[in-house]
């Protein structure tokens with residue numbers, strides 16, 4: 496197990512093949528993927544292949560990470576940073592099983608990822624994107640100190656672009 500971050504209640508670790516069943520079930524909930532632009536995995540095998548082909552950790556030194564509860568090790572969802580191949584921008588993303596919404600897990604793990612991004616990964620900017628309808632995601636980004644930059648259209652839907660800048664001068 497490769498643990499990347501610890502918070503008061505949580506730890507974030509790299510995905511493992513055994514997470515496939517959880518990723519499959521996570522993306523099978525329409526309410527969870529409603530504002531993400533993702534489709535459900537067709538099978539646990541497809542989720543397993545996704546993990547096998549996930550190269551972000553090696554390529555960028557960071558990625559999306561499994562978020563687990565300290566003590567029980569329960570897989571709650573994921574949170575983490577992603578570098579866009581073309582723009583090179585790094586965004587913060589999060590996704591949790593519905594039964595765990597509203598417990599502050601996205602904010603707690605998101606703040607830890609931002610801190611890592613600026614303190615250890617030497618990033619100078621992290622962005623966040625959320626559809627305007629995705630009120631909880633916008634609330635989490637604001638609680639993580641993101642500032643709204645502009646409204647824009649993302650995958651044909653009205654969205655807000657957020658960013659946090661870190662001044663190294």
Ligand SMILES: CC(C)(COP(=O)(O)OP(=O)(O)OC[C@H]1O[C@@H](n2cnc3c(N)ncnc32)[C@H](O)[C@@H]1OP(=O)(O)O)[C@@H](O)C(=O)NCCC(=O)NCCS
Nearest residue numbers: 527589590591596597598599600601602625630631632634
């Ligand atoms: C978005 C998501 C990650 C938030 O996770 P979470 O662990 O519930 O987030 P937190 O508990 O840290 O914070 C949620 C905040 O949103 C608020 N909220 C929830 N529903 C809301 C609504 N309809 N309108 C306004 N605020 C809302 C909560 O009250 C809470 O704010 P508070 O602490 O000030 O009360 C979770 O809902 C999720 O997995 N959604 C599906 C995937 C997704 O949409 N990801 C983001 C794509 S951009």
